[in-house]
Amino acid sequence: MYEGQALYHPKGWWGRYVFSQDHKVIALQYICVALAIGLTGMFLSLLMRMQLGFPGLFESIDAGNYYQDVTMHGMIMVIYLLTALFLGGFGNYLIPLMLGSRDMAFPFVNMLSFWVYFLSVIILVCSFFVESGPTGAGWTLYPPQSILPGTPGADGAGILLMLGSLAVFIIAFTMGGLNYITTVLQSRAKGMNMMRMPLIIWCLFLATFLGLLAFPALLVGAIMLIFDRVLETSFFMPEIFKGGEVLNYGGGSPVLFQHLFWFFGHPEVYIIALPAFGIISELISCHARKNIFGYNMMVWALIAIAGIAFIVWAHHMYVAGMNPYLGFFFATTTLIIAIPTAIKVYNWVITLWNANIRMTVPMLYCLAFLITFLIGGLTGLFLGNVAVDVPLSDTYFVVGHFHMVMAVSPVLALYGGLYHWYPSVTGRMLDDRLGKIHFWITFVGTYLIYFPMHYIGFLGVPRRYYSNEQYDFIPESVNDLNQFITVCALIVGAAQFILLYNFIVSAVRGKEAGSNPWGACTLEWQTLESPPGHGNWGDKLPVVYRWPYDYGLPGATDDFVPQNIPDEQIT
């Protein structure tokens, strides 16, 4: 939709549902594809767990395809599930609706963004079917091993498909991201100034910015790695002897790749975390019927996090070795970023203080998120220090830490968000009882999975190991714990189908939601029709009179006042 020009109107079934330029349809397409590939990622993690808990039970799992599972699991979860789902899914759905605009700034580019993302997923999936299989280099893809024979997928097309898929994904992200930023900056409703935007919009906005500035480093790293593999350039490759022979490489810098990767990789953590923060901010205020505590502080904390996120990356590289002063610098910045993060957690907790908390499913997810994020964040403080990180890095302690903070926490926020906004998309409520069963199994289950991992990490069990049997330093009891973790993981994995079932059945048989089931103040619940139709607002764009958290305003008839209600009308 060009400003001042008429809204694009789709022609026919294909235009409306497949090659749609409507941001809501694009959001759904993103969500479905991301969930589908995410399910694959979960399946791979269960295969790994089977091997770790019951070594040798499946003869088809050998060391090679174990590494392939690890790699594809990590990459799929981080990039193709969470990044795509939060920004492509939630971003597309919520940004225009919450800002009171009719669509994204450039709907055609937005549509392309989805199809290019789809292409990247196809390329990724293709790598499962090529001769030597997908790459098994670990999701960090460190050279030299990622492109040398001996690593699964390195001599075939596996690693190339992975790198190519990433490059295509980055193009898709850029097309979507430019749209989100332009829309937030340039196409808000009358009265919607930046400090009246719902916090989730701030979060999506800043996460997109992080993506636009961080993905370039990954793109460059991927291009150079492709060159090293295909043209035998030596950007990342030092002189290497293999079986007594010198390979055709020499003089390059493997650590350079690590810098490029983590210059992307750390901001990537926040690309996932910020939208999760945003979802929690919306949900907690709405389901506790109380305004969010310290809105301005929340915004500035987000901006601080987004800024500092670019100067902490080398905390992932302590074990690669670095100048002690450099280690000191990165440890310091890492600890500093905890301050704005803590501000956010405090503000959420204070929002709950004396609030009228409703124990809805989204609220349960908020509470679970707060605890989980706190735990993951605390172990992060340990690992930020060089002296603590060096012995713990590459053990299961790290696996436990990053799953708490960047896997479980965002997924909890994601589920909370799905339960919260499902009525807006479908016009029906999800089943509450099934929701609670799914919540408790997932919440308790993830703790049973990841808490023991911290412990076996302390015992020294290394990460990314196919088998723990031949090592003297690993006590017998670790095997029992591993079995326990695997059983829990299987249960949690199976429980996700409750959610899927709930999604499908409730779309047809769920309770009618009405226009604003949660009594929320933000604009996406104030549309003419619900679920919102094409163009969102009928003939008249909404006008915004207040900030998005006017819950329990004294003197008002309801316990909430939507953003588009002027002062005269609140009583």
Add this chain to the structure above:
Amino acid sequence: MSSQPVSFEESVPDNLKGLVSDWSSDVQTFKVRWSKAMMWIFLVSDTFIFGSFLSAYMAVRLTTTEPWPNTSEVFALHVGGADIPLLLIAIMTFILISSSGTMAMAVTSGYKKQRVRTGVLILLTALGGVAFVGMQMFEWSKLIFEEGIRPWGNDFGADQFGGFFFMITGFHGLHVSIGVIYLTTIAVRVLQGRYDRLDDYQIVEVAGLYWHFVDLVWIFIFAFFYLW
């Protein structure tokens, strides 16, 4: 002299006030077209791509085990019995910078709604781009076929020289080539009178932003590869 106390509002310099009011306004933060805002954001992102390429180049150049080739020797042009360093590249740079000049003129005449003049100036700019890419192809073929420089190695020094050179100048050349296509499209639309009908030539400025950016990036590549 007045002895009135100055309020905080008044004490803020005007430009800062403008900034604050822009960012706290509703509807639009920047009073520009969406397409222009989007182009700016894209260019910031693209800056990070080139920035990563060039930082990687610098990092490797500082850490290679073999010495870096002597660039004034590698890039010299053999004219009339003498090796003249940097001759070709000076001409290329001159052409690209001049094309930025014609682009700027096109933007100005676009705002004056001079249809033919704008169209011709844009085409001239694109022509500059074509000349640049053509000379780059000449330089590449000279390096490849006469000097024997390959992405994976060369006779002058560190292996990474060829890799970085072809990768970064190639990526930039790709930007120029895309720019040529983009500018030609815009020029055709200008000449067809499409923007007269819309009464809006801002797209010319948006294309100009891209072109100036590509030009600016070249200055850095030029400095880092040919002068260092």
